[in-house]
Amino acid sequence: MADEIAKEYDVIVLGTGxxxxxxxxxxxxxxxKVLHIDRNDHYGGEAASVNLETLFKKYGNxxxxxxxxxxxGRPNDWNIDLVPKFLMxxxxxxxxxxxxxxxxxxEFKQVAGSYVQQGAGSKATIAKVPxxxxxxxxxxxxxIFEKRRMKSFIEWVGEFDPKNSATHxxxxxxxxxxxxxxxxxxxxxxxxxxxxxxxxxxLNDNYLDTPGAAPETIERIRLYGQSVARYGKxxxxxxxxxxxxxxxxxxxxxxxxxxxxxxNTNVDELVYENGKAVGIKATMTGVEPxxxxxxxxxxxxxxxxxxxxxxxxxxxxxxxxxxxxxxLASTNDADSCQLIIPQSQVGRKNDIYIACVSSAHNVCPxxxxxxxxxxxxxxSANHHLELAPGIECLGKIEExxxxxPIPLYEPLEDGRNDNIFISKSYDATSHFExxxxxxxxxxRRCAGEELVVEGLREGIQMSKE
Amino acid sequence: xxxxxxxxxxxxxxxxxxxxAAVGKSSLVLRFVNNDFQENKEPxxxxxxxTQKCNLPTRTIKFEIWxxxxxxxxxxxxxxxxxxxxxxLVVYDLTKPTSLIKAKHWVAELQRQASPGxxxxxxxxxxxxxSDSTGSAEVSGDGDDNAEDSGDAxxxxxxxxxxxxxxxxxLFFETSAKTGHNxxxxxxxxxxxxxxxSLKSARGPGASHAGVSRTEEQRVNLNGPRDPNAxxxxxx
Numbered sequence: 001m002a003d004e005i006a007k008e009y010d011v012i013v014l015g016t017g018x019x020x021x022x023x024x025x026x027x028x029x030x031x032x033k034v035l036h037i038d039r040n041d042h043y044g045g046e047a048a049s050v051n052l053e054t055l056f057k058k059y060g061n062x063x064x065x066x067x068x069x070x071x072x073g074r075p076n077d078w079n080i081d082l083v084p085k086f087l088m089x090x091x092x093x094x095x096x097x098x099x100x101x102x103x104x105x106x107e108f109k110q111v112a113g114s115y116v117q118q119g120a121g122s123k124a125t126i127a128k129v130p131x132x133x134x135x136x137x138x139x140x141x142x143x144i145f146e147k148r149r150m151k152s153f154i155e156w157v158g159e160f161d162p163k164n165s166a167t168h169x170x171x172x173x174x175x176x177x178x179x180x181x182x183x184x185x186x187x188x189x190x191x192x193x194x195x196x197x198x199x200x201x202x203l204n205d206n207y208l209d210t211p212g213a214a215p216e217t218i219e220r221i222r223l224y225g226q227s228v229a230r231y232g233k234x235x236x237x238x239x240x241x242x243x244x245x246x247x248x249x250x251x252x253x254x255x256x257x258x259x260x261x262x263x264n265t266n267v268d269e270l271v272y273e274n275g276k277a278v279g280i281k282a283t284m285t286g287v288e289p290x291x292x293x294x295x296x297x298x299x300x301x302x303x304x305x306x307x308x309x310x311x312x313x314x315x316x317x318x319x320x321x322x323x324x325x326x327x328l329a330s331t332n333d334a335d336s337c338q339l340i341i342p343q344s345q346v347g348r349k350n351d352i353y354i355a356c357v358s359s360a361h362n363v364c365p366x367x368x369x370x371x372x373x374x375x376x377x378x379x380s381a382n383h384h385l386e387l388a389p390g391i392e393c394l395g396k397i398e399e400x401x402x403x404x405p406i407p408l409y410e411p412l413e414d415g416r417n418d419n420i421f422i423s424k425s426y427d428a429t430s431h432f433e434x435x436x437x438x439x440x441x442x443x444r445r446c447a448g449e450e451l452v453v454e455g456l457r458e459g460i461q462m463s464k465e
Numbered sequence: 466x467x468x469x470x471x472x473x474x475x476x477x478x479x480x481x482x483x484x485x486a487a488v489g490k491s492s493l494v495l496r497f498v499n500n501d502f503q504e505n506k507e508p509x510x511x512x513x514x515x516t517q518k519c520n521l522p523t524r525t526i527k528f529e530i531w532x533x534x535x536x537x538x539x540x541x542x543x544x545x546x547x548x549x550x551x552x553x554l555v556v557y558d559l560t561k562p563t564s565l566i567k568a569k570h571w572v573a574e575l576q577r578q579a580s581p582g583x584x585x586x587x588x589x590x591x592x593x594x595x596s597d598s599t600g601s602a603e604v605s606g607d608g609d610d611n612a613e614d615s616g617d618a619x620x621x622x623x624x625x626x627x628x629x630x631x632x633x634x635x636l637f638f639e640t641s642a643k644t645g646h647n648x649x650x651x652x653x654x655x656x657x658x659x660x661x662x663s664l665k666s667a668r669g670p671g672a673s674h675a676g677v678s679r680t681e682e683q684r685v686n687l688n689g690p691r692d693p694n695a696x697x698x699x700x701x
Binding site: 110 | 534
């Protein structure tokens, strides 16, 4: 079997998380010869979807000798995401899926609702995030006069053109802050909160006082609005059978264009020449006998776990995966939804996100909901208290899985010195926009050109239909 | 094969190909879809999702045929590959004993991973290399003595494979992608074997055109707004 591995590849990719699989797919489509390796026996790495038995075993929160997963139906009917995210229906990941035709391997459904909490504790209200002027007028989040101000703000966002200063309300967009823009419309603090956190999807309030950041904020609000407009119920879509399908789809794209896939394969050594990575020594396990091999490549891509001495920790995410037998309260019995608790409402610096999916997306048996509560860690102990405002929204919880804070990694270098290009960990945002930015950034660094998403497969022989 | 004015009920069926490398998986599909054969075909690249309609007296089955794209080589097929497959073609080379062993491995894998109702066909390919090949003469051009090198290259008897297929409840055919012998028959037999009930709950990309039911209402077609109906428009 070892003779089926080439002596040299253009690219070796380590880890089959979504970022790696998109890059592998795109590079293969562009004609690069790719070897893609994962030490695990499954695709997805940190971003896999796992079954309930695997989840129990991963967290180890059950008594030895018991099999608690058996009371929840067949373990394989569960596809539980380890990283909770949704796709923006007009976002860049959607564009990449369409331009690479990976859509043909996947099915998507809308996420039924996008909600935001105002207030905390017993005074908390949960309401749908308004996405257009008409919804703003109906929203219980604002009083009657504020609704009108919000309506004119939303209309202005639609008309805003960064190049046309006539649409800038007399502000200098290069230097003004988003706070000044909000103040121009006399928006109240509560309104700013849900606009900035539930529509522009900022995790904290830093954006408010950053000079020149207003056009980006407006762009994010527009992306939200366009994404809602595309299918109607919420800005989000979600793949049937869970997010773990995404890396599998892009891996298939890569394989179709000649990429070679090896799971169960440990990287024993990175081989360097003159300070640059030129290949790997690796062992494929799970076969008898184990297969040791060595191969070369012009560059190596991978997730942080394959390069522990080349990455730094930039923060920690807290995450609790909860199994429920009911939908979230005040969400109109939604089969799926996102609920954002803006930081200011609960005295934090970072928002708390709840992502909820159910059997409607084939991720669990009928009658169950999976809710994942997450936030960025702000303290060094008692992390369950940080998640508490989110956990309190869930009602009765059947099972809860929460591990230690999850470190977020970033590469120390951009890879041009040693030919090793490392991705970032999946962050705390609720969507994939930062992941696709990372894909584009890595592509720019390793290929020396911009990744043009539009028409990725054009001009290349397509499979016939 | 255009639709008539009063179209028969039409369903999409996901069919996956499995089998050792170089047994002729892609060649079988190429013969079925394009009625074409390429000598010394390179390992599959770039074409891993072909569709072909199969007209039955009472209904039309549209096969969506998934090739492994080589991901089976190092045991790295993704669960997505088996997901919702309603039919599988497990191919071996009847001149190569190891390929039947591998085929049995795939049958076991399907029984473990795929939907319980999956229709599996075991197919011994390269019948043109054996002395009992029929109807191959006009294509291969080597007359009565079929395989140029050794006369009869068959290493796996019909009996052996057939007995195994019967034990496991598989459809069984011996084919030649090169001459086309029995190729259409395999797909027609699979189409006939797929229970009506599983067609109604047909899933998979492309299945959504079969009528939008209540549970389908939230499904979205990402390609939709950009190139409406592109998937269906070029199906035949």
